[in-house]
Amino acid sequence: MNHSELLKDYHDSEDKLCLAQVLDKMEFVQKRGQIEATSFLSMPQISMVEAFLRRNHFANYTFFGGYPEAERQMLFFYPADYTPDMVEKNYAKFLKLLSITFEPALSTPYEHRIYLSGIIKLGIRREKVGDILVRSNGADLIFSASIANILPQELASLTRFHGATVQVQELSALQLPEKTFTTLSIIVPSLRLDNLVSDLAKTSRSAANTLITSNLVFVNGKCNCKPSKSIHSGDVIAIRRTGKFIFREIEKTTKSGNLVLKIDQYT
Numbered sequence: 343m344n345h346s347e348l349l350k351d352y353h354d355s356e357d358k359l360c361l362a363q364v365l366d367k368m369e370f371v372q373k374r375g376q377i378e379a380t381s382f383l384s385m386p387q388i389s390m391v392e393a394f395l396r397r398n399h400f401a402n403y404t405f406f407g408g409y410p411e412a413e414r415q416m417l418f419f420y421p422a423d424y425t426p427d428m429v430e431k432n433y434a435k436f437l438k439l440l441s442i443t444f445e446p447a448l449s450t451p452y453e454h455r456i457y458l459s460g461i462i463k464l465g466i467r468r469e470k471v472g473d474i475l476v477r478s479n480g481a482d483l484i485f486s487a488s489i490a491n492i493l494p495q496e497l498a499s500l501t502r503f504h505g506a507t508v509q510v511q512e513l514s515a516l517q518l519p520e521k522t523f524t525t526l527s528i529i530v531p532s533l534r535l536d537n538l539v540s541d542l543a544k545t546s547r548s549a550a551n552t553l554i555t556s557n558l559v560f561v562n563g564k565c566n567c568k569p570s571k572s573i574h575s576g577d578v579i580a581i582r583r584t585g586k587f588i589f590r591e592i593e594k595t596t597k598s599g600n601l602v603l604k605i606d607q608y609t
Contacts, residue, residue, distance in 0.1 A: 343369060348398060360387055361394055364417060368400065371419040377429065379416040379436045381469035381486060382407065385580070386557045388415060389565045404429060407472045408437050408484035408513055413563075413580075414472040416486075437472070438490050439511045440483040442503060447479035456502065457481050464496045477519050480506060484513070523606035527593065530601050535561065535579075536569035542605070543584045558582040 345365055352358045360383075367378045383391060388405060395403060402422050407415035416436060420429050442457070457474050461483075472484035485493055490510055498508040530537040539559055540550035550569070557565040560580040561573070573579070573589055580586045590604040 357390060361391065364391055364394070367417070368403075368419050371402075371421060375421050377418060377420045377424065377432045377435075379418045381467075382414045382416055382472045383469075385413055385560050385563065386565050388417075388563070389557070389560075391417060393566065406433060406437075408433075408439070409473075409516060409518060412473050412484070414484075416472075434487075434512060436487050437513055438485055438487045439513050439516050440485055440493060440497070441480065441507070441509045441511055441515070442483070442497070443480040443507045443509075444505065445479065445507070451476070451478055452481070452502070454481075457483065460497060460500050460502060461493075463500070464493075466493065466496070475516075475519055482516055484516075522609045523588070524609050526587075526605040526607055528603050528605055529596065530603060531599070533573045533601065534569065535559070535567055535571040535573055538573055538579060538587075538589070538603070538605075539581060542579065542587055543581050553581065 343365060345362060348365065349358050349361055352361060364380060367380055371378050383405075392405070402424070403417060403419050405415040405417055407413070418429060418432075418436075420432075454474055454476050457476070458471075461471055462468070466489065470486045470489050472486075475482045475484075494508050494510050497503055498506070528538070528541040530541055536547055536550045536554060539545075539553055540547045543550060543553065545553070553559050554567055554569050558581065559565065559567060561567050561571065562578050563580075575589060575591055577589050578586065579589065586608040588606045588608075590606055593602045593604050595601055
């Protein structure tokens with residue numbers, strides 16, 4: 343496998359490093375005949391890697407981050423003779439669940455950034471930790487099994503987590519928080535992506551275009567979208583540093599021809 347030839351069209355050093363690591367994992371599976379996984383990939387990395395794999399007609403891979411809608415996911419390569427059930431049974435070798443529980447619950451629950459900053463403070467690389475699911479009395483962290491021997495003890499040593507129960511569990515113990523939404527109505531001239539992003543991010547149309555072309559906007563988990571992309575009922579739009587939204591329906595058309603949309607924002 344000629345890495346240089348496959349990566350010749352990628353000029354960003356971080357992108358090339360990420361893809362080179364993906365190719366290394368693929369070659370490992372081909373040589374050893376056993377399943378292998380990358381570290382956690384961010385949403386932009388997932389989009390880039392998936393496009394790369396499709397472009398080069400690679401097969402026998404899947405993305406998984408601990409639950410179906412995970413934003414951060416590992417890329418799994420597996421031998422050609424593996425069935426989906428065989429692949430799924432191997433997830434537990436690579437992914438673990440860390441439960442942090444405060445009893446009684448804190449009067450002011452910690453936000454996502456408090457848990458993430460604690461991990462960063464310990465010197466643990468971000469790619470070793472997947473999604474952080476916050477609940478009223480703590481959080482569940484999906485993380486790489488490669489740090490299962492250090493993460494629980496290190497996190498428990500931080501002052502912010504004193505009094506909490508920190509426990510490693512299998513993925514099957516994960517209880518996803520109930521989804522809650524705030525319903526919004528927005529008015530747009532058309533169902534172009536840049537129109538919705540402009541309104542949802544409360545920014546200008548040109549700034550919305552910049553967000554989209556900078557891979558800061560995701561539609562159904564995918565980036566590399568064009569500002570002119572048409573949005574359809576049920577599409578999920580995630581805007582970095584703004585939020586995550588579901589386009590539900592067109593409520594009505596105004597006399598001037600604009601569209602009034604019903605949008606649910608994840609809270």
